[in-house]
Amino acid sequence: MDTTLTVNDLQTQFATRAGLVKAVDQVSFSVKRGEIMGLVGESGSGKSMTGYSIMGLIDAPGKIVAGEILLQGSDLRSLPAEAMRKIRGNRIAMIFQDPMMTLNPVLRIDTQMMEAVRAHQDVSRMVAREMSREALVRVGIPSPDERLQAYPHQFSGGMRQRVAIAIALLNQPDLIICDEPTTALDVTIQGQILYEMQKLCRESGTALIWITHDLSVVAGLADTVAVMYAGRIVESGTVQQVLEHPRHPYTHGLIASAPSRNPRGQPLQQIPGMTPSLLNLPEGCAFRTRCAHATVECAQTPQLREVEQRMLRCWHPLRDNVVEAVS
Amino acid sequence: MSQAAEKNMEQPVPAANLLELQAVSKQFVKTLDSAAKIANLFGAGMRQEVVHAVDEVSLDIRRGEVVGLVGESGCGKSTLGRMAVGLHSLTAGTRLWKGQSLEQLDVAERRKRQLAIQMIFQDPYASLNPRMRVQDIVGEAPLVHGMVEASQQRDYVENLLQRVGLDGAMLRRFPHQFSGGQRARVGIARALAVKPEFLVCDEAVAALDVSIQAQVLNLFIKLRDELDLTYLFISHDLGVVRHLSDRVVIMYLGRIVESAAADTVFASANHPYTQALLASAPKLEVRRTEFFAVKGEIPSPLHPPPGCHFHPRCPHAMPRCKVEKPALKEVGAKHFSACHLNDGLA
Numbered sequence: 001m002d003t004t005l006t007v008n009d010l011q012t013q014f015a016t017r018a019g020l021v022k023a024v025d026q027v028s029f030s031v032k033r034g035e036i037m038g039l040v041g042e043s044g045s046g047k048s049m050t051g052y053s054i055m056g057l058i059d060a061p062g063k064i065v066a067g068e069i070l071l072q073g074s075d076l077r078s079l080p081a082e083a084m085r086k087i088r089g090n091r092i093a094m095i096f097q098d099p100m101m102t103l104n105p106v107l108r109i110d111t112q113m114m115e116a117v118r119a120h121q122d123v124s125r126m127v128a129r130e131m132s133r134e135a136l137v138r139v140g141i142p143s144p145d146e147r148l149q150a151y152p153h154q155f156s157g158g159m160r161q162r163v164a165i166a167i168a169l170l171n172q173p174d175l176i177i178c179d180e181p182t183t184a185l186d187v188t189i190q191g192q193i194l195y196e197m198q199k200l201c202r203e204s205g206t207a208l209i210w211i212t213h214d215l216s217v218v219a220g221l222a223d224t225v226a227v228m229y230a231g232r233i234v235e236s237g238t239v240q241q242v243l244e245h246p247r248h249p250y251t252h253g254l255i256a257s258a259p260s261r262n263p264r265g266q267p268l269q270q271i272p273g274m275t276p277s278l279l280n281l282p283e284g285c286a287f288r289t290r291c292a293h294a295t296v297e298c299a300q301t302p303q304l305r306e307v308e309q310r311m312l313r314c315w316h317p318l319r320d321n322v323v324e325a326v327s
Numbered sequence: 328m329s330q331a332a333e334k335n336m337e338q339p340v341p342a343a344n345l346l347e348l349q350a351v352s353k354q355f356v357k358t359l360d361s362a363a364k365i366a367n368l369f370g371a372g373m374r375q376e377v378v379h380a381v382d383e384v385s386l387d388i389r390r391g392e393v394v395g396l397v398g399e400s401g402c403g404k405s406t407l408g409r410m411a412v413g414l415h416s417l418t419a420g421t422r423l424w425k426g427q428s429l430e431q432l433d434v435a436e437r438r439k440r441q442l443a444i445q446m447i448f449q450d451p452y453a454s455l456n457p458r459m460r461v462q463d464i465v466g467e468a469p470l471v472h473g474m475v476e477a478s479q480q481r482d483y484v485e486n487l488l489q490r491v492g493l494d495g496a497m498l499r500r501f502p503h504q505f506s507g508g509q510r511a512r513v514g515i516a517r518a519l520a521v522k523p524e525f526l527v528c529d530e531a532v533a534a535l536d537v538s539i540q541a542q543v544l545n546l547f548i549k550l551r552d553e554l555d556l557t558y559l560f561i562s563h564d565l566g567v568v569r570h571l572s573d574r575v576v577i578m579y580l581g582r583i584v585e586s587a588a589a590d591t592v593f594a595s596a597n598h599p600y601t602q603a604l605l606a607s608a609p610k611l612e613v614r615r616t617e618f619f620a621v622k623g624e625i626p627s628p629l630h631p632p633p634g635c636h637f638h639p640r641c642p643h644a645m646p647r648c649k650v651e652k653p654a655l656k657e658v659g660a661k662h663f664s665a666c667h668l669n670d671g672l673a
Contacts, residue, residue: 042536043507156624186399187563188621191607213537216566216609240614257541258611259570264589267545268570271538274506 004174004207005054006030010067012053021278023049023062025231028304031175034205036198038218038239041228042275047211050228051177055094056084072174090120093168097180099160103152110148113167120171135166139196158189165197172204179211194221215254219243227251230286231278237310247307247317249291285315344387344426345525345557346411346444351420353381353406378628380406382581383420388525388557395572395589396561397604401625403581408527408561412446442472445523449530451510455502461488462498465516472521487516492546508539515546519554527559532567544571565608569593577601580628580636583655587662597664600637635667643668
């Protein structure tokens with residue numbers, strides 16, 4: 001399998017009046033063709049900013065200060081703005097959390113979809129319309145001919161997200177970045193969309209980065225997973241390795257706090273404290289103030305290194321620590 | 328009120344159930360505005376739109392019980408929660424608190440009884456007044472209801488904050504100075520301030536991060552044990568509900584479709600909708616499987632399908648399901664389900 005995207009040492013920073021915010025700090029990962037990577041973290045962990053950085057959507061005062069973003073070997077950071085425009089929406093597409101915000105409320109679906117096609121391909125309106133219709137069919141929207149004529153407010157939340165996915169699929173991108181696309185949806189609708197996405201990835205070989213806070217979605221959907229905390233990746237590897245045998249105390253804490261991993265009615269295992277502000281991170285390992293295993297050594301920043309078939313950023317990796325499922 | 332009269336009122340009514348909702352319904356009617364009425368004079372034929380948010384639902388909650396209310400958006404679970412608290416009036420049916428209808432009491436007495444039922448809201452950002460300090464947010468209600476003197480308010484609020492795991496020194500702060508998890512705790516402290524017996528928690532942990540969610544759920548468990556509280560816990564998250572609840576009630580489009588002990592629901596769900604819901608929920612333990620896709624979407628409560636509301640999406644739907652509304656019947660010990668399929672088995 002060839003690699004679709006490689007991110008090396010990415011650093012995105014925001015110079016605010018209150019100080020320098022390192023939203024993305026030395027993030028490295030790669031995604032192969034047809035592979036689904038889950039990018040997991042809590043709010044403020046930098047997972048969405050990583051996605052925006054890849055898309056080149058960071059606005060001032062934010063800036064990508066270091067690192068490489070290699071799409072099939074060519075560095076996106078070195079491209080001029082005009083060349084990046086040709087890639088965005090064409091070879092890399094993004095799906096956002098709230099489809100009501102990303103679809104234009106005053107334009108019909110066909111106008112918006114045909115615009116996306118014709119921005120990147122030199123085809124007639126007839127052909128663009130036919131391609132749009134096919135994309136709607138692929139994401140499971142019934143009676144696509146009528147639906148093309150509709151406005152976004154005439155769709156339900158789940159259908160609107162399907163339209164957003166259809167738009168992302170229009171130009172057959174190499175990579176789709178999904179930023180919490182099912183968070184606002186109901187469980188049965190989420191199940192439908194996960195099913196469609198999995199099928200599409202398998203069939204078309206599109207690589208997928210699935211940004212979410214929900215470990216259980218990643219567990220079912222993704223091949224690999226990267227866990228972020230305070231702007232850094234703390235652990236990454238295959239879903240099986242990371243979720244079944246977490247070595248980083250934070251990953252372990254997240255999994256252990258899931259209600260399904262605790263006896264019913266008993267207090268849940270919890271991570272003490274709260275996520276630190278990015279303006280005021282502890283020196284060294286950002287997790288050390290909440291970590292039960294922290295020592296003096298943790299005041300030094302741990303580097304991402306390979307430990308037992310995964311990348312890990314921790315001085316004191318947990319020993320084989322299988323999180324038991326209690327039911 | 329004299330002390331004797333008060334004592335008389337306090338006489339415990341022998342009732343096993345703390346709160347009883349008997350065949351309650353709630354309809355929201357969008358009345359015609361004057362323009363539509365004029366248009367009707369010319370034969371426009373516009374009608375009032377009626378949303379059947381809750382449709383003849385009966386629910387009993389015993390003292391000390393934690394009832395989980397599960398359903399997707401628009402199924403009426405929040406409306407039912409608000410009816411339980413008394414925030415929404417009932418279109419039909421009766422609501423009994425300790426065996427007594429609060430609506431028949433005089434205003435002052437109802438106000439006093441009502442204090443025992445409190446609510447915790449979903450959004451810890453929108454439900455706290457941004458211009459009030461925590462001392463006033465939490466301390467206002469007990470002061471108004473004469474539970475504390477103004478001079479003691481500060482100590483009272485400080486105690487409550489410590490009880491929910493916040494630093495007592497935070498009481499001069501405004502809501503924006505707190506994180507999401509801390510705000511959720513302030514919302515809980517506010518509900519506890521009037522010494523309630525029964526709390527309705529409407530998606531109380533949905534807006535929180537995973538690690539913070541565990542902390543707040545633990546707080547709920549601790550408070551129930553310490554203060555002998557009864558919860559109606561409304562959530563769309565099956566994992567959370569399973570962890571906390573003794574009994575789980577599942578709603579679909581304004582009706583209860585299944586109700587049973589938590590273990591029973593998760594081990595042997597009876598209703599096809601419950602089964603679909605359980606199968607759709609992603610689980611940490613399940614790797615790379617095909618996601619179960621239940622077809623279709625929740626229909627609009629403006630025009631609910633006739634018969635069983637779930638029949639357009641149900642894989643087992645029969646002709647009978649399209650015409651006849653299934654009744655909630657006992658299919659096992661304290662296990663109720665509203666599905667025509669069960670008649671075939673009997």
